[in-house]
Amino acid sequence: MPPSLRRAVFTIGLVLGLALGLVYTWVINPVRLTNTYPALLRLDYRHDWVRLAVLSYVADGDLERVQSRLDSLEKEDVSESLRALIEEYVAAGRSPETLRELTTLAEALDVNTPAMLVYADATVSPVPTLTPTPLPSPTPTSTFTPSPTATPTKTPTPTPTSTPTPVHTFTPSPTFTPSPTPTPSPTFTPSPTPPLLQRLSLAEKEQLCSRGQSPHIEVVIQDEDGGGLPGVEVWLTWSDGADRAVTGLKPERGPGYADFNVASDVAYTVSVGELGMPLVTGLRLEPCPVEEGEEPFTGSWRLVLAP
Amino acid sequence: MVIGWWLWPVTYTNTSPSALREDYHDEYVLMVATAYEVEGDREKARERLTLLDSEDPSAPVVRLAQRLIEQGGSEEDVARLARLAQSLDATTPALMPYLQR
Numbered sequence: 001m002p003p004s005l006r007r008a009v010f011t012i013g014l015v016l017g018l019a020l021g022l023v024y025t026w027v028i029n030p031v032r033l034t035n036t037y038p039a040l041l042r043l044d045y046r047h048d049w050v051r052l053a054v055l056s057y058v059a060d061g062d063l064e065r066v067q068s069r070l071d072s073l074e075k076e077d078v079s080e081s082l083r084a085l086i087e088e089y090v091a092a093g094r095s096p097e098t099l100r101e102l103t104t105l106a107e108a109l110d111v112n113t114p115a116m117l118v119y120a121d122a123t124v125s126p127v128p129t130l131t132p133t134p135l136p137s138p139t140p141t142s143t144f145t146p147s148p149t150a151t152p153t154k155t156p157t158p159t160p161t162s163t164p165t166p167v168h169t170f171t172p173s174p175t176f177t178p179s180p181t182p183t184p185s186p187t188f189t190p191s192p193t194p195p196l197l198q199r200l201s202l203a204e205k206e207q208l209c210s211r212g213q214s215p216h217i218e219v220v221i222q223d224e225d226g227g228g229l230p231g232v233e234v235w236l237t238w239s240d241g242a243d244r245a246v247t248g249l250k251p252e253r254g255p256g257y258a259d260f261n262v263a264s265d266v267a268y269t270v271s272v273g274e275l276g277m278p279l280v281t282g283l284r285l286e287p288c289p290v291e292e293g294e295e296p297f298t299g300s301w302r303l304v305l306a307p
Numbered sequence: 308m309v310i311g312w313w314l315w316p317v318t319y320t321n322t323s324p325s326a327l328r329e330d331y332h333d334e335y336v337l338m339v340a341t342a343y344e345v346e347g348d349r350e351k352a353r354e355r356l357t358l359l360d361s362e363d364p365s366a367p368v369v370r371l372a373q374r375l376i377e378q379g380g381s382e383e384d385v386a387r388l389a390r391l392a393q394s395l396d397a398t399t400p401a402l403m404p405y406l407q408r
Contacts, residue, residue, distance in 0.1 A: 025310075040326075041322055041324065041327075045358075052338035055338070055341060055345045056341040060341065069334060
C-alpha cells in the first residue's frame, strides 16, 4: 500500500472513530445529570422555583428558609420573578396581608417595584396632617399648608415602558391659598383619623361621559356626614406602576377631591392612606354609550369613598 | 469516549425539576404543596408535579410525606403534603391523621 493511501485510510479511520464516539456519548448514551440544582434549571423552571419559594414564605413567614431556597440562584432571576409576582398580585387585588408579606420579603431581598410602594410600611409617608388654622379675625383667610409629607418624597416616577403610562396631572405645590373671598372659604375639617380611613369603602361609582375630556379617575373621600376630607393620600396602582394624589389640592372641586390621568386597557387599584387597603380593584376605563352612528369614546370614572 | 464523557461532555443548563438532587427535589415537592395552600390552584400543582412524575404526579407527594413521617419531620410540612395528596385523590391511611390538623 502506498504511503499516501495509508495516510488517507488512517485519517478517515480517525475521523470516523471520533464521529462515532461523539454520537454514542452525546446522543445514544450521554452523561446523565441527576443531581442538579436550581440554578441549572431551564429559565421558566427557575422562575417557577422562585415563585414557589416566595409563596412558601407567604404561607410560613420563614425568611431564613426562603433565603436558603433562593441562595443558589442568580439575583437577577430572583428579582425578576419576585417583581412579576408582586405586580401580578397587585393587579389581581390580592389581600393586603399577602401583599405586605411579599413587600417585606422584597425589601429583605433588595427588590423594588413601583407596584409595591403602597404596601411597604417604610416607604409610604404618613397621611398629611392638616391643622385647622384659626381664622384671623380681621381678614378671614385660611391658609392650608400641607405638611412636608405632602411633597412626594417617594412618588414613583413612571418609567417609559411599552405599557401606557398615565401621567399624573397634579403637582402638589408647597402651599396653596384659596382665592381670597369675603366669606370664610375652605373650612378644613380636622385631620382624618386612621379609624375613619379604615372604615372607608366604595359608596358610589359613576361613569363620566364627556366627549373630548381626557380619561381620568376622580376620587372623592367623604366623612360620615358626607363632607369632603382634605389631606387624604390616595394611591392608584397598576401592574407596573403607582401614582399618588392628596385630596384637597384642587379646592374648586371640593376638599375631598383628587384625580388621576389614566390610560385605557389598564387595570387599576385604588387604595387610601398609609394603610394600603385596596378599596377598588380591577378598575378599567369603559366606552360610553353612544347613539347609532356616533363615534365611540371612552368615559372616565368618579369614585366616592365614604365610611 | 474520553472526549465525549469527560473532556467535552454534553452540558446541561436547561434541566427539568426531575433532574434535581434529592434534597432540592424534596424542597420542590414541599414548595408545590405550600404554594397550593396559598393559591388553591390544584391544576397548577398537578402540572408542576407532572414534571417529576408524568405518570403519577401525586406519587412524589405521598412518598415525601411518608418519609417525613418516618423520619419525624415537621408535622406542618406533612400536613401540607397530606392536604395536597388529598386534593389529588391520593390519600393514604398514614396521611389521614394529618388532614385533621
